[in-house]
Amino acid sequence: MYRKMIRWFSAVAAAVSLIGLAGPAALAAPAPVQMTFNAAPEPADQGKALTLSGRVWLGATGNRSRVYFYFRRSTATTWAYTGYADSDDRGYFSSRTTARYTGTWRAMYRGTATRGAITRLDAVAVLHRVPRRLVTYTGTDSSWQGPRVVIPTADFQAVVTYRCPVGGYMYLRWNGDSFGYESVSSAKPAGTLTLNGHQGARSGYFDLDTWSGCTWKITVYSGTVRVLA
Known part of the structure; x- marks a missing residue:
């Protein structure tokens, strides 16, 4: 009788162990969307x-x-x-x-x-508009006349940056064909001048006058171009 009880307890213990090993059912993985x-x-x-x-x-x-x-x-x-x-x-x-x-x-x-x-x-791609650079001139001449150039749009900008050693002034002019004349000037010895022109859409040339020994740079913009922001 004692041996039968031992065998019965052993079987029950084994069954309990198997149940413990099985554990709860695994959760289902989330469905792919x-x-x-x-x-x-x-x-x-x-x-x-x-x-x-x-x-x-x-x-x-x-x-x-x-x-x-x-x-x-x-x-x-x-x-x-x-x-x-x-x-x-x-x-x-x-x-x-x-x-x-x-x-x-x-x-x-x-x-x-x-x-x-x-x-x-x-x-x-995000684009923004910036002025389109047409041409750039640099020099040290006190009296200068540039080559002929065609400005494709009626509205344009000519920006001149200059510096003189002592005293000075700057005079910049656009000489467009068919009386398209526009100018900008300053009596300061250094600085930046902007000619906001409206006589483009034609050919012509720029000229300037300044003091001897001055250095200058002219950049002409016409229209706009889209570039990455």
């Missing part, structure tokens, strides 16, 4: 609106969730948080921001216990 993301327009003009939109979903419906946005400028190494958007039942989301710099946008869905996290990226 799908995501699309677009930052538009591309390229974008600096200071204009930029739309961040896309879709994050698992099924046809039941996809209400929150998508977080981050931005990394092309010259940076870290991401900056910019905001979020809530998707509708079908998973569509949209948010408007301002295009400031060229870089990469990131849309992130952080996931839940039943839905996996996912991230999408979109690089956007």
